[in-house]
Amino acid sequence: MVDHADLAVRTLGPCRIDSPLAPRLGARETTQHSVVEEDRILFDDTISMIGQRGVPLDQLPSLEPGGPRKKIYFDPAKTRVGIVTCGGLCPGLNDVIRGLVLELSRHYGVRRIVGFRNGYRGFIPEFGEDVLDLTPEVVMHIDDEGGTILGTSRGKQDPEAIVDALERLNINILFVIGGDGTIRGAMDVVSEVEERGLKVAVVGIPKTIDNDIPYIDQSFGFQTAMSEATKSIHAASVEARSAPGGVGLVKLMGRHSGFIACYSTLAKDDADYVLIPEVPFALGGEHGFLENLRHRVEERGHAVVVVAEGAGQEHVEGEEPGRDASGNVRFGDIGRLLRRKIVEHLDAHGVENNVRYFDPSYAIRSVPANPYDSAYCLRLAHAAVHAAMAGRTEVIVARRRRRFVHIPMALAVSRRNHVDPLGDLWMSVLEATGQPVRFG
Numbered sequence: 001m002v003d004h005a006d007l008a009v010r011t012l013g014p015c016r017i018d019s020p021l022a023p024r025l026g027a028r029e030t031t032q033h034s035v036v037e038e039d040r041i042l043f044d045d046t047i048s049m050i051g052q053r054g055v056p057l058d059q060l061p062s063l064e065p066g067g068p069r070k071k072i073y074f075d076p077a078k079t080r081v082g083i084v085t086c087g088g089l090c091p092g093l094n095d096v097i098r099g100l101v102l103e104l105s106r107h108y109g110v111r112r113i114v115g116f117r118n119g120y121r122g123f124i125p126e127f128g129e130d131v132l133d134l135t136p137e138v139v140m141h142i143d144d145e146g147g148t149i150l151g152t153s154r155g156k157q158d159p160e161a162i163v164d165a166l167e168r169l170n171i172n173i174l175f176v177i178g179g180d181g182t183i184r185g186a187m188d189v190v191s192e193v194e195e196r197g198l199k200v201a202v203v204g205i206p207k208t209i210d211n212d213i214p215y216i217d218q219s220f221g222f223q224t225a226m227s228e229a230t231k232s233i234h235a236a237s238v239e240a241r242s243a244p245g246g247v248g249l250v251k252l253m254g255r256h257s258g259f260i261a262c263y264s265t266l267a268k269d270d271a272d273y274v275l276i277p278e279v280p281f282a283l284g285g286e287h288g289f290l291e292n293l294r295h296r297v298e299e300r301g302h303a304v305v306v307v308a309e310g311a312g313q314e315h316v317e318g319e320e321p322g323r324d325a326s327g328n329v330r331f332g333d334i335g336r337l338l339r340r341k342i343v344e345h346l347d348a349h350g351v352e353n354n355v356r357y358f359d360p361s362y363a364i365r366s367v368p369a370n371p372y373d374s375a376y377c378l379r380l381a382h383a384a385v386h387a388a389m390a391g392r393t394e395v396i397v398a399r400r401r402r403r404f405v406h407i408p409m410a411l412a413v414s415r416r417n418h419v420d421p422l423g424d425l426w427m428s429v430l431e432a433t434g435q436p437v438r439f440g
């Protein structure tokens with residue numbers, strides 16, 4: 001079996017183990033309690049290549065481990081830090097902001113930390129957004145709330161204007177918390193920084209409620225979001241079981257990847273059908289979804305359907321997918337379409353029905369992180385601060401195969417993480433729901 005991570009690294013070339021910043025100025029000794037001793041972590045599957053192909057060890061694809069360094073690049077007393085959150089909300093954003101500020105100020109002694117408001121537009125003078133001074137006192141309890149105290153936005157901003165703002169405010173380190181769009185934006189910022197010969201480190205903390213960023217075990221906030229989604233699935237199940245011909249239909253987020261739909265269904269094990277973007281389905285016809293659902297309602301008296309927003313887009317008639325301000329595709333509403341089709345189909349076959357529709361999307365992503373995600377966010381924040389203080393740039397920090405690592409931004413946006421229709425997660429979903437392998 002080919003490891004795509006391995007392939008991607010090979011395509012993109014070896015990771016940047018040394019920051020372009022650190023070697024240029026020379027680094028200073030720190031008084032860290034513990035420091036990372038390893039140089040790099042081999043991609044697991046490549047270890048077996050050693051010997052087999054005679055590839056020298058230092059030429060194997062590898063990632064740099066996250067963690068504190070013996071030498072750091074930035075002088076904490078003179079360092080000024082900026083933090084920005086971009087894109088859609090995700091549980092844990094405030095935890096990451098809090099973790100960054102506390103680690104910077106308490107562990108490294110950095111005193112000047114500012115938050116840019118409302119995403120990348122916070123850098124652009126025309127929007128008139130003031131920066132927010134971030135101190136331990138300001139951030140201490142922000143993790144009690146969902147969302148982000150900095151605000152967020154979509155929409156492209158000029159990297160030159162962003163770097164103008166960094167220069168104006170003497171920012172040495174910029175932390176960007178966001179998804180693939182944010183990371184691409186950060187790469188543009190790095191290019192501009194390098195063009196101007198500035199010594200600014202840009203480090204990302206990957207955020208995605210859809211869990212679609214590759215090479216990481218799971219994105220922060222995902223576990224919270226998925227457990228929140230189970231509440232709606234349970235409610236749909238209760239509604240479905242409490243009425244003749246009850247059908248509970250739950251639409252969850254997931255533009256290109258159906259992870260929330262899959263995991264929340266497994267957690268509750270109440271659903272009869274899960275529809276995700278990765279697995280196309282036929283709606284009509286003898287073996288289509290609607291007929292299968294009709295049989296199930298007739299046999300059991302009720303059914304629960306979970307659908308990810310990006311599923312079945314070929315069925316959303318008359319609605320051309322639009323684009324949001326960032327250029328992301330905005331799909332037609334598969335949830336409402338399914339509701340209408342289910343009612344029409346059951347009515348047409350004389351099956352009494354009570355269809356209840358749930359769309360908990362925003363309610364799910366706006367909650368505070370659960371303790372697991374809070375701890376994860378804090379550790380990501382620690383890793384990000386260590387990386388930046390040591391002069392790493394154009395990397396995101398992530399946990400991959402239970403290790404904190406630095407992943408080059410180019411690699412992080414090189415592909416999207418999907419539910420594998422032949423993988424064990426989807427097989428578990430098929431087993432749990434009992435739905436056919438394919439409709440149609």
Ligand SMILES: Nc1ncnc2c1ncn2[C@@H]1O[C@H](COP(=O)(O)OP(=O)(O)O)[C@@H](O)[C@H]1O
Nearest residue numbers: 086087154155156178179180181182184185326
């Ligand atoms: N290809 C891109 N190049 C540069 N900036 C981008 C790109 N895509 C998105 N961005 C910027 O990143 C920010 C967040 O992107 P968005 O796609 O909305 O969310 P996410 O980061 O969660 O994917 C927006 O301000 C957007 O303009």
Ligand SMILES: O=P(O)(O)OC[C@H]1O[C@](O)(COP(=O)(O)O)[C@@H](O)[C@@H]1O
Nearest residue numbers: 087088179208209210253254255324
């Ligand atoms: O309505 P909004 O805020 O534009 O966001 C909707 C989208 O946000 C998401 O949660 C993903 O957001 P990101 O791309 O910012 O991670 C999708 O699942 C959903 O389609």
